[in-house]
Amino acid sequence: MDIAIQISNLDLFYGAFHALKNVNLKIERHKITALIGPSGCGKSTLLRALNRMNDLIQGCRTTGEVLLEGKDIYGPGVNVCELRNKVGMVFQRPNPFPLSIQDNVSFGLRVAGQKNSAILDEIVEKSLQNAWLWEHVKDKLETSALELPLDQQQRLCVARVLAVEPDVILMDEPCSALDPISTAKIEELMLELRRRYTIAIVTHNMQQASRISDYSAYMLLGEMIEFGITTQIFENPKDKRTEDYITGRYG
Amino acid sequence: MRIPPRNTQALAVALLGGATGLTLAILVFVIVFILGKGLPVLSLGFLLDNPQEMGKAGGIFPTLVGTLILPLAAIIIALPAGVGTAVYLSEYTVENPATRIIRFGTDCLAGIPSIIFGLFGFIFFVTTLKMGWCILSGALTLAIMVLPTIIRTSEEAIKAVPASYREVSCSLGATRWETVLKVVLPNALPGIVTGVMLSIGRCIGETAAVIFTAGASLRLPHSVFDSTRTMAVHFYILAREGISNENAFGTAAVLILSVLLVNSVSYWMMHRFISRRTK
Numbered sequence: 246m247d248i249a250i251q252i253s254n255l256d257l258f259y260g261a262f263h264a265l266k267n268v269n270l271k272i273e274r275h276k277i278t279a280l281i282g283p284s285g286c287g288k289s290t291l292l293r294a295l296n297r298m299n300d301l302i303q304g305c306r307t308t309g310e311v312l313l314e315g316k317d318i319y320g321p322g323v324n325v326c327e328l329r330n331k332v333g334m335v336f337q338r339p340n341p342f343p344l345s346i347q348d349n350v351s352f353g354l355r356v357a358g359q360k361n362s363a364i365l366d367e368i369v370e371k372s373l374q375n376a377w378l379w380e381h382v383k384d385k386l387e388t389s390a391l392e393l394p395l396d397q398q399q400r401l402c403v404a405r406v407l408a409v410e411p412d413v414i415l416m417d418e419p420c421s422a423l424d425p426i427s428t429a430k431i432e433e434l435m436l437e438l439r440r441r442y443t444i445a446i447v448t449h450n451m452q453q454a455s456r457i458s459d460y461s462a463y464m465l466l467g468e469m470i471e472f473g474i475t476t477q478i479f480e481n482p483k484d485k486r487t488e489d490y491i492t493g494r495y496g
Numbered sequence: 497m498r499i500p501p502r503n504t505q506a507l508a509v510a511l512l513g514g515a516t517g518l519t520l521a522i523l524v525f526v527i528v529f530i531l532g533k534g535l536p537v538l539s540l541g542f543l544l545d546n547p548q549e550m551g552k553a554g555g556i557f558p559t560l561v562g563t564l565i566l567p568l569a570a571i572i573i574a575l576p577a578g579v580g581t582a583v584y585l586s587e588y589t590v591e592n593p594a595t596r597i598i599r600f601g602t603d604c605l606a607g608i609p610s611i612i613f614g615l616f617g618f619i620f621f622v623t624t625l626k627m628g629w630c631i632l633s634g635a636l637t638l639a640i641m642v643l644p645t646i647i648r649t650s651e652e653a654i655k656a657v658p659a660s661y662r663e664v665s666c667s668l669g670a671t672r673w674e675t676v677l678k679v680v681l682p683n684a685l686p687g688i689v690t691g692v693m694l695s696i697g698r699c700i701g702e703t704a705a706v707i708f709t710a711g712a713s714l715r716l717p718h719s720v721f722d723s724t725r726t727m728a729v730h731f732y733i734l735a736r737e738g739i740s741n742e743n744a745f746g747t748a749a750v751l752i753l754s755v756l757l758v759n760s761v762s763y764w765m766m767h768r769f770i771s772r773r774t775k
Contacts, residue, residue: 298667303590330669340660342679353668356678402664409668 249274249413249443250295255309257287257294259302264290266467268309272413272460277435277444279458279475281451283490287467288447292415295445296332297325313413330357332413333406338422339398341390341405346373346382349390349401353409368408376404377434396427400434407438414438416446420453432457451491455479463487527752534749537742543750547714551730552740556747558716562631562724563754566710567699569635569720570642571692577639578646579681579688585647586654587676606644610698613641614705622709631720634710641705642695649694653687654680689766696758700751703732727751 250272257265265287272278280288290299297318299305311318318328330353341349350369351359359365369386373379378400382393390401399419406414416435420428435444435457448454454461454475461478463471463486471478471487482488499507545555581598589595617637627633657680665675681688703726711723712733725733727747734744 296667298663301663301666326669326671329667334667336660336664336667338660340658340664342661342664343683352665352678353670356665356668356670356674405664405668 246271247274248272249314250445251310251312252291252295253310253312255291255294255307255311257290257299257308258306260304264467265294268464268467268469270462270469270472272443272445274443275439275441276459277439277446277457278460278462279454280445280447280462280464281449281454281490282464282470284449285466286464288462288464289417291464292417292445292447293334295413295415296329296334298329298334300325330409331411332415333409333411334415334417335399335402335406335419337418339395339402341393341398341401343389343391345387346390346393346401347386350404350408352405357409369404372404372408373401375407375438376400377430377437378404394427396423396430399423399427399431403431403434403438411442413443413445416444418447418449421449428453451479463490465490530745530748530752533742534745534747534752537746538749542746546716550739551714551734551743553743556727556730556743556750558714559725559727559730559747560750561716562710563700563726563728563751565717565720566631566634566638566706566724566726567696569631570638570699571696573635573639574643574646574695575692578643578691579650581643581647582650582654583676583680586651587672587680602644602647605640606648609704610641610702611704611708613637614708616640617705617709628721629709629711629713629723631710631717631722631724634706634724635720637705637709638699638702641702642698645695645698646688646691649691650684650688653684653691656687657683685769686766689762693759693762697755700726700755700758701728702726703728707732727754 248271250270252268252270252272255265255268256263268287268291270278270291280291282288293299294307295311295313295318299307307319309319313328313331317323318332342352344352347369348355350372351365354365354368370379370383373382378397381397382401390398393401399422403414403419420431423431432453435446438444439459446454446458458475460473461475462469463478463482463484465486471482471484473483478487479491482491488494542555543560544557546557547559548554585595585598614637617633617640621627621633621636622629661679661683662675665679666672670678706726706729710726712725712729713723714725714730715722717724727750731744731747731751734740734747
């Protein structure tokens with residue numbers, strides 16, 4: 246197993262609330278790892294712990310280790326901005342900025358200080374192509390991103406992440422605001438992106454997890470109950486609680 | 497006795513419509529009344545000539561300049577301080593007793609009558625700091641006066657920027673400051689401009705605080721260390737001392753027209769900015 250991210254003994258508190266309890270998990274490079282579980286089980290919190298988005302929340306405290314390429318992202322001297330460039334994130338609702346398509350995709354690069362418009366144009370085109378959006382938008386890069394249909398907005402958000410050239414892409418229920426056809430497109434895109442990126446996805450949708458993920462992790466009340474190859478988790482769960490959830494007896 | 501819902505609905509529409517109509521009617525009446533008395537006095541000469549006999553004859557040119565410079569200088573001083581405070585309060589601190597005290601303080605400051613600010617400016621800038629009656633004393637005083645407005649409107653505008661924008665910005669590797677600069681402030685701009693507009697309006701219309709600090713000199717100012725007279729002060733003195741009612745109304749008409757002009761131009765600029773950002 247070629248490990249991209251190794252999580253060891255991770256505990257996370259929101260004030261007094263113990264949101265993640267001694268979580269251990271290995272995320273393999275260039276595979277899709279799905280985090281599943283009922284609402285409030287901590288799967289989104291775990292995902293956000295991987296690029297330290299939880300830092301933005303007041304009173305959030307983390308202990309334990311998250312090794313990215315062997316380096317603890319919670320260690321001293323870690324540059325959080327650089328970390329977030331390596332570990333990108335796609336959110337639940339498509340959330341483009343109220344800017345043009347072009348400016349949305351180039352945002353991360355411009356923040357990083359890239360001013361050369363030829364380089365920006367090139368990366369914008371490449372990112373949009375890799376998010377399967379280029380053909381739809383190449384003639385209207387200057388129009389507002391908010392005018393795109395929802396599924397294209399979500400793929401724009403993917404392109405925006407791709408533009409900063411991450412190694413890992415975190416997806417927090419990326420299809421929950423989309424209809425089935427748009428969902429299928431995003432799933433297909435994820436399978437394509439897996440060839441070059443390590444992907445971790447939070448999903449409520451069992452079918453989605455079984456369709457696209459290589460590994461699945463079942464969480465309940467902040468604990469990692471079971472982790473394994475997706476087919477094993479879905480066809481032959483070892484833990485009774487996982488089985489109850491998968492078969493719909495719970496959650 | 498119970499009134500049927502259909503009737504209360506009709507009653508509500510009538511009352512609310514009446515309130516709106518009354519407000520509009522009063523506004524239109526005031527404007528038409530002043531413009532009706534003032535517009536006949538207006539001419540190019542009235543705008544561009546120096547006043548004679550304390551304003552009984554001649555034009556109002558120096559007061560036009562004073563009205564332009566004083567609010568402008570006040571906003572130049574108040575804007576960075578006010579927006580900076582608003583950004584600090586909303587982006588860099590969490591709700592705690594200290595921020596609540598700051599907010600309560602700015603709210604109290606907003607409710608203080610302008611003449612108190614004038615008195616403060618007179619005692620502090622004009623006499624203690626020996627700056628004398630001058631544009632700088634006036635601008636500093638007016639800046640303090642409008643600071644609460646700018647802070648609160650900016651803060652509300654900044655709070656109205658969706659949290660998801662900040663989240664995305666951070667997730668793309670932006671620091672908090674870059675997020676403020678590239679995401680928060682551009683999206684808060686319309687609200688901030690509204691606060692600035694309100695503040696400019698207050699500065700243009702202010703008399704008490706201006707007389708105390710910038711003086712009422714009718715000579716054309718050459719630097720910020722000269723005294724000046726704004727149109728509002730000129731109008732006050734012309735009317736109060738019975739120098740010339742015609743010229744007082746003429747000045748008032750110019751005052752109203754310039755406020756309308758400032759408002760229209762800044763709204764036009766704001767819409768241009770927004771539509772250019774998201775064409």
